[in-house]
Amino acid sequence: xxxxxxxxxxxxxxxxxxxxxxxxxxxxxxxxxxxxxxxxxxxxxxxxxxxxxxxxxxxxxxxxxxxxxxxxxxxxxxxxxxxxxxxxxxxxxxxxxxxxxxxxxxxxxxxxxxxxxxxxxxxxxxxxxxxxxxxxxxxxxxxxxxxxxxxxxxxxxxxxxxxxxxxxxxxxxxxxxxxxxxxxxxxxxxxxxxxxxxxxxxxxxxxxxxxxxxxxxxxxxxxxxxxxxxxxxxxxxxxxxxxxxxxxxxxxxxxxxxxxxxxxxxxxxxxxxxxxxxxxxxxxxxxxxxxxxxxxxx
Amino acid sequence: xxxxxxxxxxxxxxxxxxxxxxxxxxxxxxxxxxxxxxxxxxxxxxxxxxxxxxxxxxxxxxxxxxxxxxxxxxxxxxxxxxxxxxxxxxxxxxxxxxxxxxxxxxxxxxxxxxxxxxxxxxxxxxxxxxxxxxxxxxxxxxxxxxxxxxxxxxxxxxxxxxxxxxxxxxxxxxxxxxxxxxxxxxxxxxxxxxxxxxxxxxxxxxxxxxxxxxxxxxxxxxxxxxxxxxxxxxxxxxxxxxxxxxxxxxxxxxxxxxxxxxxxxxxxxxxxxxxxxxxxxxxxxxxxxxxxxxxxxxxxxxxxxxxxxxxxxxxxxxxxxxxxxxxxxxxxxxxxxxxxxxxxxxxxxxxxxxxxxxxxxxxxxxxxxxxxxxxxxxxxxxxxxxxxxxx
Numbered sequence: 001x002x003x004x005x006x007x008x009x010x011x012x013x014x015x016x017x018x019x020x021x022x023x024x025x026x027x028x029x030x031x032x033x034x035x036x037x038x039x040x041x042x043x044x045x046x047x048x049x050x051x052x053x054x055x056x057x058x059x060x061x062x063x064x065x066x067x068x069x070x071x072x073x074x075x076x077x078x079x080x081x082x083x084x085x086x087x088x089x090x091x092x093x094x095x096x097x098x099x100x101x102x103x104x105x106x107x108x109x110x111x112x113x114x115x116x117x118x119x120x121x122x123x124x125x126x127x128x129x130x131x132x133x134x135x136x137x138x139x140x141x142x143x144x145x146x147x148x149x150x151x152x153x154x155x156x157x158x159x160x161x162x163x164x165x166x167x168x169x170x171x172x173x174x175x176x177x178x179x180x181x182x183x184x185x186x187x188x189x190x191x192x193x194x195x196x197x198x199x200x201x202x203x204x205x206x207x208x209x210x211x212x213x214x215x216x217x218x219x220x221x222x223x224x225x226x227x228x229x230x231x232x233x234x235x236x237x238x239x240x241x242x243x244x245x246x247x248x249x250x251x252x253x254x255x256x257x258x259x260x261x262x263x264x265x266x267x268x269x270x271x272x273x274x275x276x277x278x279x280x281x282x283x284x285x286x287x288x289x290x291x292x293x294x295x296x297x298x
Numbered sequence: 299x300x301x302x303x304x305x306x307x308x309x310x311x312x313x314x315x316x317x318x319x320x321x322x323x324x325x326x327x328x329x330x331x332x333x334x335x336x337x338x339x340x341x342x343x344x345x346x347x348x349x350x351x352x353x354x355x356x357x358x359x360x361x362x363x364x365x366x367x368x369x370x371x372x373x374x375x376x377x378x379x380x381x382x383x384x385x386x387x388x389x390x391x392x393x394x395x396x397x398x399x400x401x402x403x404x405x406x407x408x409x410x411x412x413x414x415x416x417x418x419x420x421x422x423x424x425x426x427x428x429x430x431x432x433x434x435x436x437x438x439x440x441x442x443x444x445x446x447x448x449x450x451x452x453x454x455x456x457x458x459x460x461x462x463x464x465x466x467x468x469x470x471x472x473x474x475x476x477x478x479x480x481x482x483x484x485x486x487x488x489x490x491x492x493x494x495x496x497x498x499x500x501x502x503x504x505x506x507x508x509x510x511x512x513x514x515x516x517x518x519x520x521x522x523x524x525x526x527x528x529x530x531x532x533x534x535x536x537x538x539x540x541x542x543x544x545x546x547x548x549x550x551x552x553x554x555x556x557x558x559x560x561x562x563x564x565x566x567x568x569x570x571x572x573x574x575x576x577x578x579x580x581x582x583x584x585x586x587x588x589x590x591x592x593x594x595x596x597x598x599x600x601x602x603x604x605x606x607x608x609x610x611x612x613x614x615x616x617x618x619x620x621x622x623x624x625x626x627x628x629x630x631x632x633x634x635x636x637x638x639x640x641x642x643x644x645x646x647x648x649x650x651x652x653x654x655x656x657x658x659x660x661x662x663x664x665x666x667x668x669x670x671x672x673x674x675x676x677x678x679x680x681x682x683x684x685x686x687x688x689x
Contacts, residue, residue, distance in 0.1 A: 002507065003507060005507070006503060006504075006506070009503040009507075010500060010503055013500055017497070113333070118333045118337045118341070119338050119341060120520065120523055120555070122523065122554060122555030122556075124557055130531065132533050142531040142533070144531060145499065145531070213527070214497070214524065214528060215496040215497060216496060216520065216521065216524040218520060221496070224494060256500055260500060260504070268488060268489070268490045272466065272490055272492065276492065
């Protein structure tokens with residue numbers, strides 16, 4: 001049963017999962033690293049973006065238009081949330097931030113329920129991406145899933161270029177390294193925070209928009225993903241986007257193959273719960289060897 | 299002094315007289331999942347209820363009806379809390395709705411022990427059809443394992459090798475056990491996935507690698523739309539793999555969201571909109587008029603619950619407080635079901651026919667069902683004598 005085409009397909013699945021997680025992790029690690037803010041509401045941006053995209057796609061029939069508008073909408077929403085509710089939290093401890101942003105999650109869930117109802121909201125894949133890509137006579141993969149990986153890679157690349165080569169990007173990098181110094185230099189740290197938060201929200205939103213046609217758009221869809229993303233940013237090192245990238249790929253592939261191999265080794269009853277645990281065992285092992293995460297420069 | 303004595307005597311008479319009078323209305327707790335994983339089913343049940351109430355003129359068996367709707371959120375503890383509140387605070391006469399197996403399993407014993415009548419419009423967990431059966435529970439929908447049996451018996455006829463996919467909760471276990479017991483062909487592989495899983499790409503990859511020509515899938519309410527879409531995207535249907543499952547996988551509730559992906563799926567059903575009998579024609583027409591589409595099975599089941607109740611309350615002439623008489627009237631199931639015929643087994647679960655239907659594109663361009671065969675006739679619980687009730 002395990003043959004070449006199958007392994008290739010599972011590898012593609014793992015990479016796609018990893019790249020999608022990276023979109024969420026990049027934003028979260030930036031927020032945590034630069035603003036020292038634990039944001040449990042990150043999954044809500046994933047969800048709201050999905051709803052916006054599904055709604056606009058339903059109204060206009062255009063996937064691209066829906067994706068674009070939903071992305072802009074999520075960016076603005078992120079900025080608005082930061083300005084309206086997060087500023088008092090920067091001074092406070094992580095526990096207060098956890099409580100407050102958890103409350104935000106509940107708020108977004110109920111708001112979505114009011115706006116869009118409790119039932120799953122449909123969104124179709126665009127017809128020009130509904131086919132398959134044939135790699136060889138045996139290996140083929142849904143075109144849309146490849147598109148998800150491509151878009152995520154492109155977004156990651158754009159983010160890397162931005163951070164490395166633009167002035168604003170270098171300010172963001174500086175803030176990740178040394179927040180106090182940046183403030184001492186008189187840079188308007190507030191605006192940077194708003195921007196970083198909005199950017200993170202937009203990245204999470206991109207993940208939500210891309211996966212909406214494949215999964216179902218419903219209340220709370222982003223919240224279980226958030227737990228995995230937290231594991232990723234710890235493995236990769238808080239504040240490191242490169243770390244988040246490699247950690248995401250690692251987690252995506254490990255999770256996918258754990259769900260494949262463990263039930264085969266231990267049978268379904270033991271294997272399925274073990275596969276769910278695999279991620280956290282990985283986290284524990286990495287932290288034993290590298291307590292600050294893999295790629296954080298100390 | 300005489301007035302006081304008169305007053306007490308009159309009061310005593312009133313108290314004595316009360317039990318002999320029929321109830322002046324019937325209070326029903328409609329406990330369904332309006333939020334949570336099974337909310338899709340709960341809302342459809344609500345629509346079936348509305349159609350039934352309109353037809354009955356907001357009365358049941360001649361008694362005016364008061365419906366108290368509560369959301370169990372798909373959680374057993376919330377469901378139990380709502381049920382207890384309904385019984386103790388609102389003093390309901392019976393509980394119906396019941397979308398989720400987990401909620402049903404949580405409330406069955408406490409409510410039954412308290413003497414509360416329950417009529418399920420959707421969930422039918424197998425343990426309650428066997429050893430844990432109770433005279434206070436009537437299931438009008440179907441027993442989870444029998445739907446799987448219908449699929450399995452058909453699969454035994456047409457499948458060369460099957461991959462089995464199910465979800466890790468009560469109804470998922472019941473269905474998988476049902477398939478494994480009655481499917482006689484080779485099993486190429488098996489997956490039991492967490493209830494929360496939304497992305498089936500890995501499992502579809504395993505199906506492809508297993509070279510099975512048949513996929514049996516029991517997918518939960520929150521994931522099945524995504525699953526059907528992923529099934530379509532995987533291209534397996536075009537490469538000689540047929541999907542077998544329960545009719546809720548692709549029905550009039552989910553067709554709009556699923557596109558063309560369900561075409562070719564072979565689904566087991568105890569009822570479908572195209573079933574030809576007078577009661578069903580009337581029900582489907584009324585539903586279509588009100589909601590602009592065909593009903594899904596959850597609506598039909600809840601509609602049948604109300605029609606059954608109506609017949610039973612009429613038979614006891616409104617004396618619903620006489621639980622024994624009401625129970626006997628319910629057992630008779632003397633009503634015109636949209637399924638064509640309906641009767642209860644001694645475990646108070648239905649004894650009914652099961653069909654295999656194929657999802658096809660109709661001339662109107664919309665999706666619908668084509669009857670392939672009647673696969674099981676007058677099918678009741680396989681191990682009926684494990685339920686100790688006799689009547």
